[in-house]
Amino acid sequence: MTDFTARTALVTGANSGLGHEAAAQLAELGYGTVIIAARTDEKARAAKKALTARTDSNAFVAIALDNDAPKTVEAAAATLVERGHTIDFLLLNAGIAPTKEISRTANGIESTVAASLVGHHLLTMRLLEAGALEEKARIVIAGSEAARGDVPTFNPIALDAFAAEHFGGDLEAAIDAYFRMDAPATYKPGDTYATVKLFVAWWAAELARRLPAGMTVNAVSPGSTPDTNAIRNAPFFMKRIMVPFFKLMPGMSHSVADGAGRYLEVAGYGDEVTGRFFASKPKKMTGPLTEIRMDHFDDPAAQHALWNVTSKIAGGVGYPART
Numbered sequence: 001m002t003d004f005t006a007r008t009a010l011v012t013g014a015n016s017g018l019g020h021e022a023a024a025q026l027a028e029l030g031y032g033t034v035i036i037a038a039r040t041d042e043k044a045r046a047a048k049k050a051l052t053a054r055t056d057s058n059a060f061v062a063i064a065l066d067n068d069a070p071k072t073v074e075a076a077a078a079t080l081v082e083r084g085h086t087i088d089f090l091l092l093n094a095g096i097a098p099t100k101e102i103s104r105t106a107n108g109i110e111s112t113v114a115a116s117l118v119g120h121h122l123l124t125m126r127l128l129e130a131g132a133l134e135e136k137a138r139i140v141i142a143g144s145e146a147a148r149g150d151v152p153t154f155n156p157i158a159l160d161a162f163a164a165e166h167f168g169g170d171l172e173a174a175i176d177a178y179f180r181m182d183a184p185a186t187y188k189p190g191d192t193y194a195t196v197k198l199f200v201a202w203w204a205a206e207l208a209r210r211l212p213a214g215m216t217v218n219a220v221s222p223g224s225t226p227d228t229n230a231i232r233n234a235p236f237f238m239k240r241i242m243v244p245f246f247k248l249m250p251g252m253s254h255s256v257a258d259g260a261g262r263y264l265e266v267a268g269y270g271d272e273v274t275g276r277f278f279a280s281k282p283k284k285m286t287g288p289l290t291e292i293r294m295d296h297f298d299d300p301a302a303q304h305a306l307w308n309v310t311s312k313i314a315g316g317v318g319y320p321a322r323t
């Protein structure tokens with residue numbers, strides 16, 4: 001049996017839902033240190049208290065990190081480095097479900113993009129630069145079945161067509177407009193969520209080409225998990241019709257424990273499994289994890305453009321491609 005006591009995990013969005021559950025499962029597995037990141041000190045400390053009571057483990061370390069506010073991400077990364085943490089499993093779980101109304105961060109970035117992608121990019125780059133990821137680190141970022149394009153009301157962007165129609169084919173200009181939700185990009189809750197989760201999968205594919213050999217990064221959907229706090233601000237149709245329907249139909253949803261377990265499953269995969277997107281089988285919302293191979297995920301030009309825009313928006317913070 002693997003001994004996890006020397007291992008350290010960092011989980012973002014650990015005060016709620018899947019992140020909270022994943023943090024508990026990691027402590028139960030025996031991780032010696034589980035760093036739980038939440039948007040405020042207060043939330044992180046409350047999560048630590050609840051997790052300690054649940055697991056009877058003293059592994060938890062609380063830290064504040066708000067992906068909407070780059071300074072807090074920089075400060076969290078600096079604190080972790082200063083305290084000498086080296087991370088074996090980086091779980092970039094934080095995110096928001098589709099909300100009725102568009103919102104933007106103080107920097108003018110649409111909030112789903114900031115919460116799921118830009119803040120996580122900045123955190124990962126700072127940890128990499130500082131050597132705070134272990135040689136065999138596993139990075140998992142939360143994806144979604146919505147990105148497949150086979151879930152009703154969730155349609156990811158057809159980037160090439162959007163860029164060709166409005167930006168003379170310039171993919172980076174098109175992605176930049178989408179990040180800011182500047183016209184002609186338009187906020188549509190389900191489609192924006194699906195698009196951001198497609199971006200997440202592209203980000204993982206591009207980062208995989210840059211990470212030192214031995215480290216891996218994959219996008220992983222926890223699957224349809226209605227019993228989190230995700231849909232608190234969702235539009236009426238999703239909150240009152242779609243999700244309750246999913247809960248009633250066999251195979252359309254699963255427990256928070258099953259959802260979080262998917263992250264840990266992929267963290268256990270070997271060095272050769274990297275840059276991929278794992279989710280339920282096409283047209284399914286739960287069940288065994290499967291690598292999703294669809295043309296719109298396998299788009300190196302879009303992955304590269306997405307990386308460049310994310311690095312620029314994060315303040316010029318990237319990681320060099322391997323030579």
Ligand SMILES: NC(=O)c1ccc[n+]([C@@H]2O[C@H](COP(=O)([O-])OP(=O)(O)OC[C@H]3O[C@@H](n4cnc5c(N)ncnc54)[C@H](OP(=O)(O)O)[C@@H]3O)[C@@H](O)[C@H]2O)c1
Pocket residue numbers: 012013014015016017018019038039043065066067068093094095096097114115116119142143144145221222223224225226228229230231
């Ligand atoms: N539930 C599902 O069916 C499902 C399916 C596929 C994918 N996912 C993905 O799974 C992840 C976790 O979702 P969940 O269902 O567990 O929802 P949840 O219960 O709402 O948890 C989301 C967590 O992310 C945090 N968060 C949101 N915005 C943040 C930001 N800007 N900076 C830092 N933390 C932020 C939240 O903090 P606050 O509590 O402070 O808001 C919360 O801790 C998300 O990425 C979601 O897209 C969920």
